[in-house]
Amino acid sequence: MKPLLKVENLSIRLPAGGDREFAIRNVNYDLMPGEILCVVGESGSGKSMTANAIMGLLPKVITVDKGAVIFDGYDLASLEEHRARTLRGNRISMIFQEPMTALNPLMRVEDQIAEVFLVHTKMTRKQRHDRTLALLEDVGLPDPHKMLRAYPHQLSGGQRQRVMIAMALALEPSILIADEPTTALDVTTQAQILKLIKELQRKHNTAVMFITHDFGVVAEIADRVAVMEKGEMVELGNRDAVLNNPQHDYTKKLIAAVPPLVSPKREIKPLQVPPILSVENLCKTYRTGGSWLSKARIVKAADDVSFELHRGETLGLVGESGSGKSTVSRCVVRLLNSDSGKIRLSGSEIQSLGTKELAPFRKRIQMVFQDPYASLNPRKTIGQIIADGPIAQGMPRKDAFAKAAELLALVELPIAAIDRYPHEFSGGQRQRVGIARALAHDPEVLVADEAISALDVSVQAQILDLIETLKKRLNLAVLFVVHDLRVAAQVCDRVIVMQKGKIVEMGDTRQVFESPAHDYTKSLIASIPGANWRSDTTAVTASGVQEGAA
Amino acid sequence: MSIQTLLYIAGRLVKGGVVLLVIAIFNFFLIRMAPGDPAQVLAGEAGATDEIFLQQLREQFGLDQPLYYQLWIYVSNLMQFDMGITYRQQMPVFDLIMERMPATLLLTGAAFLLSLVLGILAGVVAAAKHRQWLDSVITVAALIFYATPLFWLAMMAALFFSVYLDWLPSFGMQTVGENFTGWQKVKDIGLHLILPAATLGLFFTAVYARMTRTSMIETSRLDFVKTAKAKGMKPSRVTTHHILRNALLPVVTLAGLQAGQLIGGAVLTETVFAWPGIGRLMFEALFQRDYNLLLGVFFISSAMVVLFNLVTDVIYCIVDPRIELSK
Numbered sequence: 001m002k003p004l005l006k007v008e009n010l011s012i013r014l015p016a017g018g019d020r021e022f023a024i025r026n027v028n029y030d031l032m033p034g035e036i037l038c039v040v041g042e043s044g045s046g047k048s049m050t051a052n053a054i055m056g057l058l059p060k061v062i063t064v065d066k067g068a069v070i071f072d073g074y075d076l077a078s079l080e081e082h083r084a085r086t087l088r089g090n091r092i093s094m095i096f097q098e099p100m101t102a103l104n105p106l107m108r109v110e111d112q113i114a115e116v117f118l119v120h121t122k123m124t125r126k127q128r129h130d131r132t133l134a135l136l137e138d139v140g141l142p143d144p145h146k147m148l149r150a151y152p153h154q155l156s157g158g159q160r161q162r163v164m165i166a167m168a169l170a171l172e173p174s175i176l177i178a179d180e181p182t183t184a185l186d187v188t189t190q191a192q193i194l195k196l197i198k199e200l201q202r203k204h205n206t207a208v209m210f211i212t213h214d215f216g217v218v219a220e221i222a223d224r225v226a227v228m229e230k231g232e233m234v235e236l237g238n239r240d241a242v243l244n245n246p247q248h249d250y251t252k253k254l255i256a257a258v259p260p261l262v263s264p265k266r267e268i269k270p271l272q273v274p275p276i277l278s279v280e281n282l283c284k285t286y287r288t289g290g291s292w293l294s295k296a297r298i299v300k301a302a303d304d305v306s307f308e309l310h311r312g313e314t315l316g317l318v319g320e321s322g323s324g325k326s327t328v329s330r331c332v333v334r335l336l337n338s339d340s341g342k343i344r345l346s347g348s349e350i351q352s353l354g355t356k357e358l359a360p361f362r363k364r365i366q367m368v369f370q371d372p373y374a375s376l377n378p379r380k381t382i383g384q385i386i387a388d389g390p391i392a393q394g395m396p397r398k399d400a401f402a403k404a405a406e407l408l409a410l411v412e413l414p415i416a417a418i419d420r421y422p423h424e425f426s427g428g429q430r431q432r433v434g435i436a437r438a439l440a441h442d443p444e445v446l447v448a449d450e451a452i453s454a455l456d457v458s459v460q461a462q463i464l465d466l467i468e469t470l471k472k473r474l475n476l477a478v479l480f481v482v483h484d485l486r487v488a489a490q491v492c493d494r495v496i497v498m499q500k501g502k503i504v505e506m507g508d509t510r511q512v513f514e515s516p517a518h519d520y521t522k523s524l525i526a527s528i529p530g531a532n533w534r535s536d537t538t539a540v541t542a543s544g545v546q547e548g549a550a
Numbered sequence: 551m552s553i554q555t556l557l558y559i560a561g562r563l564v565k566g567g568v569v570l571l572v573i574a575i576f577n578f579f580l581i582r583m584a585p586g587d588p589a590q591v592l593a594g595e596a597g598a599t600d601e602i603f604l605q606q607l608r609e610q611f612g613l614d615q616p617l618y619y620q621l622w623i624y625v626s627n628l629m630q631f632d633m634g635i636t637y638r639q640q641m642p643v644f645d646l647i648m649e650r651m652p653a654t655l656l657l658t659g660a661a662f663l664l665s666l667v668l669g670i671l672a673g674v675v676a677a678a679k680h681r682q683w684l685d686s687v688i689t690v691a692a693l694i695f696y697a698t699p700l701f702w703l704a705m706m707a708a709l710f711f712s713v714y715l716d717w718l719p720s721f722g723m724q725t726v727g728e729n730f731t732g733w734q735k736v737k738d739i740g741l742h743l744i745l746p747a748a749t750l751g752l753f754f755t756a757v758y759a760r761m762t763r764t765s766m767i768e769t770s771r772l773d774f775v776k777t778a779k780a781k782g783m784k785p786s787r788v789t790t791h792h793i794l795r796n797a798l799l800p801v802v803t804l805a806g807l808q809a810g811q812l813i814g815g816a817v818l819t820e821t822v823f824a825w826p827g828i829g830r831l832m833f834e835a836l837f838q839r840d841y842n843l844l845l846g847v848f849f850i851s852s853a854m855v856v857l858f859n860l861v862t863d864v865i866y867c868i869v870d871p872r873i874e875l876s877k
Contacts, residue, residue, distance in 0.1 A: 055780060057776060057779055057780060085782045085783075085784065086782065087782070088779070088780060088781070088782035089780055089781035089782035089783075090782055093780065093781075094780045096773060096776065096777065098773055101772060101773040101774060102773045102774055102776075102777045103774055103777065104774045104777075104778070104792050104795075104796070105774070105796065105870075105871075105872055106795050106796055106869070106870060106871065107791075107792075115778075115781055115783070115791075116781050116782075119781060119782055119783050119784075119787075120782060151871040151872070153871070153872045164777070167777075167781070168780075
């Protein structure tokens with residue numbers, strides 16, 4: 001079979017002064033008609049850059065250095081802009097990662113999709129309307145007539161991604177480039193979108209170049225896999241070959257970092273009583289709008305939530321976006337005020353305390369935040385960031401900085417980091433700083449709100465490892481808010497599953513994963529991409545993760 | 551428009567009424583805090599300064615009454631949409647303001663349109679030529695107009711275009727002594743309008759240009775612009791259909807602010823160019839301590855601000871579907 005697209009010796013040069021000379025270097029691969037090729041790699045591996053080069057959407061400062069992208073007799077890398085435009089959105093189209101921002105907020109869905117016909121065809125207004133309607137039906141959107149008139153903000157993330165797919169497939173392109181199209185979606189929505197892409201791809205025999213960082217997704221959807229590392233392609237092969245018998249060290253490392261879905265056997269330790277933290281009937285309701293003229297929109301983010309957390313235990317709080325897991329975690333550390341219920345920290349009620357009475361309790365329960373890039377003040381040095389808390393609690397400045405130095409050693413960062421600023425560190429290193437900052441208070445309870453979800457898999461494994469070690473050494477109680485069930489399966493002793501503000505299931509991790517009792521838990525677990533791949537724990541050892549779970 | 555929107559607008563109008571009342575009371579005290587006495591000004595102009603005449607004038611205007619009583623009279627009249635009589639012209643304040651209104655609206659309206667069109671245009675061009683020489687020219691020019699005091703600019707413009715070049719008239723709204731009619735009159739007023747309107751509009755032109763430029767550049771980096779490019783559209787269509795509409799949202803907010811100044815914002819310009827509008831009326835009333843007239847101008851100006859705040863919100867809700875008018 002003749003390849004549809006040939007990437008030949010492609011090199012893309014980055015502007016001078018970057019951290020490396022080439023975004024991608026000497027990349028070669030073919031895309032066959034009707035196949036799904038997954039391009040996998042961590043952030044900065046150059047996987048998106050290749051896609052942008054094919055689409056002709058590279059930023060102006062970045063240029064193709066050498067090589068060619070052959071499609072239908074054209075070299076896309078050197079094609080004049082006005083000719084490339086006739087292919088773009090027509091023969092080759094693309095969908096993006098962030099459905100929330102990828103659509104024009106001021107334009108109706110119909111106009112955005114119909115624009116593709118307007119630009120590339122001579123269809124009449126009526127024809128455009130009819131085709132758009134048919135497309136919305138094809139991508140499985142409910143009530144397509146109403147959808148036509150909707151604005152993007154009225155749709156959910158999954159629905160917006162369906163609109164994007166409709167737009168991309170409008171003219172039945174030969175190639176669809178999907179750049180992390182499900183990364184921003186919840187696991188159940190992700191499963192639906194993956195299914196949709198596969199269905200439509202079969203139906204129209206479209207070749208799909210699917211860019212992802214998630215090996216679970218690869219296992220779910222790929223025919224062939226290309227693995228990229230720092231701009232170079234290190235491995236290319238059939239899915240099963242790459243996933244089960246990786247050749248290159250980097251591929252091996254990446255796959256080993258993917259936590260297996262089965263929760264490891266743990267010795268069931270008797271829980272240390274009394275619990276360090278106990279939450280009873282916690283409620284938090286959000287009201288938006290509402291006045292004497294209109295009815296308020298009411299969302300119950302925490303609805304009668306009760307649980308206990310013990311020393312030396314990792315308790316997972318899992319659920320999809322909007323399930324209320326972050327709200328609960330923020331209420332527990334009193335960053336948010338809950339409406340009612342009780343929060344007891346080693347016996348003392350803190351739910352109803354005022355700012356002043358709460359102050360001495362603050363240091364005993366600390367939080368690690370999700371986004372390591374946004375949670376550290378860019379104008380303070382690492383030392384100041386860590387020492388600020390203890391100083392606020394009354395520790396002399398000198399002691400606080402001495403302690404910061406100790407903590408840096410504890411989270412395995414060089415002492416020299418103390419005088420540096422956050423921007424000098426990578427995401428994983430910053431998250432270590434975030435952990436050191438939380439530990440500066442010698443807390444008894446550590447609340448980690450999606451503390452690893454912004455990180456690459458291999459870095460995730462290291463941070464999880466660190467948290468596990470620290471938990472043991474300091475006898476911490478960890479409340480681990482996480483949406484990634486694979487991670488939850490590995491690190492949590494017990495899990496709580498939340499849906500729409502309510503706890504639907506709670507129990508030992510292994511038991512919940514092996515025999516989920518609630519339908520929602522079942523559907524969550526069934527939606528995990530690549531659930532059949534690596535369902536055995538013994539195949540590859542996830543370094544660090546396993547060790548902590550033993 | 552939905553029932554909810556209409557109810558919202560009605561609610562805002564009621565609230566606006568309350569705000570205006572508070573402003574009126576505040577203004578009343580503010581004016582009385584200034585030294586001076588209208589009776590003395592009037593008597594001085596009449597050439598009579600004896601105590602009895604002054605007393606008569608004070609009685610006539612009710613200025614001999616206690617302050618709280620004067621406030622009560624003023625507010626209760628205002629509630630009946632009566633702004634009182636000017637001390638000097640002995641005309642109803644409202645009539646006098648209405649008489650001057652067209653001149654002011656012509657001036658401020660022209661300046662408003664000029665600055666919107668010119669400012670947005672300059673901003674779009676500058677963003678399109680980002681980091682090229684034309685961008686620098688526009689940015690620097692905008693900065694200069696942004697930073698230059700209005701009155702100085704007005705005087706320099708008059709000096710240059712009227713006195714030195716003798717191209718344009720430097721004061722008034724129509725040529726004195728000529729009784730033009732029809733198109734000739736339009737042309738005459740148009741020529742008189744150029745300098746004051748340009749002077750008044752330049753500041754906001756600069757503001758719009760800077761804002762549009764920044765907003766265009768920011769918007770062009772957003773994801774949906776990439777989506778639009780990926781559809782294979784021409785750059786010009788991407789700019790007009792996707793970037794510009796989104797980029798103009800913050801400009802709408804500023805335009806609402808400027809629109810609020812349509813009546814009260816031209817005092818300096820009208821004074822320098824002797825434009826027979828409300829601004830100059832206010833300026834004169836200030837020197838004559840014509841309390842009623844001053845309060846009237848203040849009231850109408852603040853009513854405009856309150857009104858245009860509401861209009862801006864309604865427009866915002868029309869141009870941005872994400873915003874709903876209900877709170």
